[in-house]
Amino acid sequence: MISSILILYGSQTGNAQDVAERISRESKFLDISPRILPLDSYDVSELPRETAVVFIVSTAGQVAAKKLYRRLCSLGATACLDLGLGDDQHPSGYEAALDTWLPRMWDSFCSAFQWSFGMRPDDQGQLVDLGLPKYKVTFLTATSSLPVIIDLILTEEQRLQAAVEAAAAFRRVSAQASGQRVMREDETASVSEKAQFGPSHPFLAPVLENRRITSSDHFQDVRHIALSLRGSGTMECYEPGDLVNVWPLPEASLCEAFLSRLGLDGDTLIQVQANDPPAGCHLEVSIGTIRSFIEGVLDVTGASPRRRFFQVLSHFTPDTSEIEKERLSYFSSVEGRDDLYRYNQREGRSVLEVLQDFKSANPPLEWLLETCPLMKARQFSISSSSRMHPGEAHLTVAVVDWNTPYKRRRRGLCSSYLANAAPVGSQGLGQNSACSNQHSASKVAVWVEKGSLRMPMSLLVPLILIGPGTGVAPFRSFLQHRAVLMRCRANKLNSQSSPLTSEPLKESQPSSDTDIDASCVEGGNISACDDEVEPAPCSLFFGCRYRDKDCYYEEEFRKFQQDGVLTQGEAGFCVAGSRDQPQKVYVTNKLMEHELHVWKLLENHGAHVYVSGSAQKMPSDVLATFESIVTRKGGMSMEEAKQYMRQLEFKGRYHVEAWS
Ligand SMILES: Cc1cc2nc3c(=O)[nH]c(=O)nc-3n(C[C@H](O)[C@H](O)[C@H](O)COP(=O)(O)OP(=O)(O)OC[C@H]3O[C@@H](n4cnc5c(N)ncnc54)[C@H](O)[C@@H]3O)c2cc1C
Missing domain, CATH: 2.40.30.10 (Translation factors)
Incomplete structure (x- = not known):
């Protein structure tokens, strides 16, 4: 190979990784040597020495991609072509934009680096020659030193343990299979780090x-x-x-259905390793039962597979099953993209369901490991x-x-x-x-x-918290923390005024559901000056559909208001019940209703704003509302208001955590 390309990706749901792997396959087809890495595994100081780099990032909204593009350009990178923006809400999925952008990308590289290609990978059919799989799976036989069949009925906890262990070991094998240099586990972590809990443990x-x-x-x-x-x-x-982070376990009965569909014995032990690990590295291996791989490594019962899975399935469907094979190869092609999207992603079809529809396909384990969606942890505030x-x-x-x-x-x-x-x-x-x-x-x-949301530890910083639905979760944490700090403060002030009668914190504030850990409180102690001045105002804007159905934690928030943790009065705890009246009312309407209060907190008191919740439209609507408040109450033009809000963000006073 004469040329090389670095492919860096940042993936949350796996889309960006899927695109990165497609570019990697296409580059091999074009005789360009690919190096493919997750962004967080790449040593960024190497970047100036790279020639051709493709960045693929998945984001909720397109802000991160645009920011990264601008930042790279400002650091001196030469953009070979415009930013490609895929959208998985598009009627044909993100591949609609990708299918037209990728050929242009290869053209741009051709002219930028004088690369010349013979054939182009435009025709997906050319890439159906699968080549060597990334993984090698060995069924451990009776002659190997390990027992072959584990004849046990596992408890839920044992199932979970086996699944998370398989996932942790496979992550290392997978990194190696993607060409990453993986350090031996005992070289990477100190004893104390190993004792800590994390994705591997x-x-x-x-x-x-x-x-x-x-x-x-x-x-x-x-x-x-x-x-x-x-x-x-x-x-x-x-x-x-x-x-x-929660590592989910799929339903056991669905996993059994998957094993039975492929005629696999879940109790059989297998060993998985990279087929072509980087030269000079030790070899990572992962050993477990087939069931532990199906339950812990792959997501065969939830996520929808990607186009590549259909290519592989078509390959492993016998010619005698003509209709199924034809359908699968149509789904694998660019022409079949929209129909595949309708059949697969929009219907939320799982790998198991696809295999139940295409009964003659019989993909081997190594290809399933390469092309099925991988199980992923979910985050919760x-x-x-x-x-x-x-x-x-x-x-x-x-x-x-x-x-x-x-x-x-x-x-x-x-x-x-x-x-x-x-x-x-x-x-x-x-x-x-x-x-x-x-x-x-x-x-x-x-x-x-x-x-990404960090709460100021001082009670003197005013807070504006905007959390519709489960977006309120981190703010319940903020408010509970604030309540504890305020009790500490009250306790301290009491003990200063009557030192002989002061009681330790725990005894002085007995409460069945608010048992405060004094040692932890010390870690987040309020500063001395916080004692002197009244705590700053704090407003919570919560959004639900109906106040009497889904206004959760209301009692607790009302109590916080009584205790001064939230500001008293309407602007302290604002509930937007969107369906409580004929006209829909959202948190943005409530912000507008209290625009003077919001503006004063922002402009005169240095408030910090926190926004959390569903990523669809809410974060941009909230930002637009703030811009509107700044124009109306601050007398600024819209351009100035946008600049004002950008400054707030830059100074760390406007924080958003959104998920899709
Ligand atoms: C930083 C962060 C914090 C989070 N905090 C919370 C939290 O506090 N509380 C909380 O509940 N969640 C939170 N989440 C979201 C959470 O991580 C999961 O994404 C969520 O629980 C769904 O996971 P799941 O496995 O149940 O759904 P999955 O099996 O992953 O299914 C979700 C997928 O189903 C599809 N889907 C769902 N609804 C529809 C629809 N109406 N139409 C079409 N397709 C649809 C979409 O493709 C979606 O991606 C947070 C996420 C992040 C990133």
Whole structure:
């Protein structure tokens, strides 16, 4: 090969990685040597020495891609062509834009680097020659040193343990299979790091509570889930704004259906390794039962497979099954893209369902490992404060439940897994959980991660919190934390005025559900000057559909208002019940209603603004509302108002955490 290309991707749902892998395949076809890496594994100081680099990033909205493009240009990169913007909400999915952008990308590289290609990879058919798979799967035989069949009926906890172990080991094999140099596990982490919980070693957290917090006649099931973090070390002292990653376990019966469809024995042990690891590296191997790979590594029951899966399926369908083979190769082609999108993504079809439709396809395990969607952890904002609920983390989970255009009911993998969880001690009693049964989890695999919302630790910073729906989760954590700080402050002031009667914090504030951990409070102590001045105002804008159906945590927020944690009066706790009146009312309308209050907090008191929730339109609508308030109350032009808001963001006073 004479030329090389670096492909860097940042993926959340797997789309960007899929695109990166497609570019990698096409570059091999063109005799260009590809190097493909996740952005966070790349040493950025190497960038000036690279020749041709393609960046692929998935974002909620297109802001991150545009920012990255501008930043690279400002650092001196030469753009070979314009930014390609795919949109998975497009009627034909993100591939609609990609299919036309990629040929232009190769043309641009051709002229920029004087590369010359013979054939072009425009015709997907040319890429159906599958070549060598990325993985090698060895069925461990009776002569190998390991037992071949594990003859055990696993408990839910053992299933979970096997799945997370398979996922962790496979991640290393997969990195190696993508050409990354993977350090030996014992070289990468210190003893104390190894003892910590993370993606390679999740903590199995007992479920303490699983309670529906929307009324039973409301269309949406939202759950309050309390997890125990006792014994998880530093995870116990999480901060407001932190996230919990949950590793979901698919339904056992669906995994069994998948195994039976492919005639696989789930208990058979296999060894998986990279087929072509980077030269000079030790070889990573992952050993487990087939079931542990199906349950922990692949997502065969939830996510929809991508176009490449259909190419591979077509390859492994016998010529004798003419109709199925033809259909699969049509779906794999550019011409079949829209029909594939309608059949597959829009219908939320899983790998299992596709295999049930195409009964003669028989893909081997190594190709399934390469082309099935991989299982992924889901993030949830922690909705409690570790100071108020020591040893616990609360989650506020909206159960994803929707009907496809053909009226097939779909449920989110992780949110329904959590909704079905049976709190410890309640198994078999049918309590609380959506459908508690012997397969309900009573422990879930989790680890804590820093979120992007960081709460100012001083009570003197005014806060404007905007959280429609489950977007309110991190703000419950903020407010609980603020309540603890305010109690500390009150306690301190009391003890200063009457030192002989002062009591330790815990005893002075007894409360069944707000058992404050004094040692944790010390970590987030209020500063001395905070004692002297009254805490700054704090307003929460919450959005729901109906105040009497899905205005969750209302009682707690009202109590916060009484206690001064939230500002008293209408502007302190504002609820927008969008369907409570004929005309829809959203958080943006409530912000406008209180525009003077909002403007004064921003301009005169240096308020920090936090926005959290669904990414669809809410964050941009909220930003537009702030711009409008700045023009109306600050007397600025729209251009100046936009600049004002950009400055707020730049100074770390405007924070958004949004998910799709
Ligand atoms: C930083 C961060 C914080 C988060 N915090 C929270 C939180 O506090 N609470 C919370 O509930 N969630 C939160 N989420 C979202 C959460 O991580 C999951 O994405 C969510 O629970 C869905 O996961 P799931 O496995 O149940 O659904 P999946 O099985 O992943 O299914 C979701 C997919 O289903 C499809 N889909 C869903 N609804 C429809 C529809 N109406 N029409 C068409 N397709 C549809 C979409 O493709 C969607 O991507 C957060 C996400 C992030 C990134």
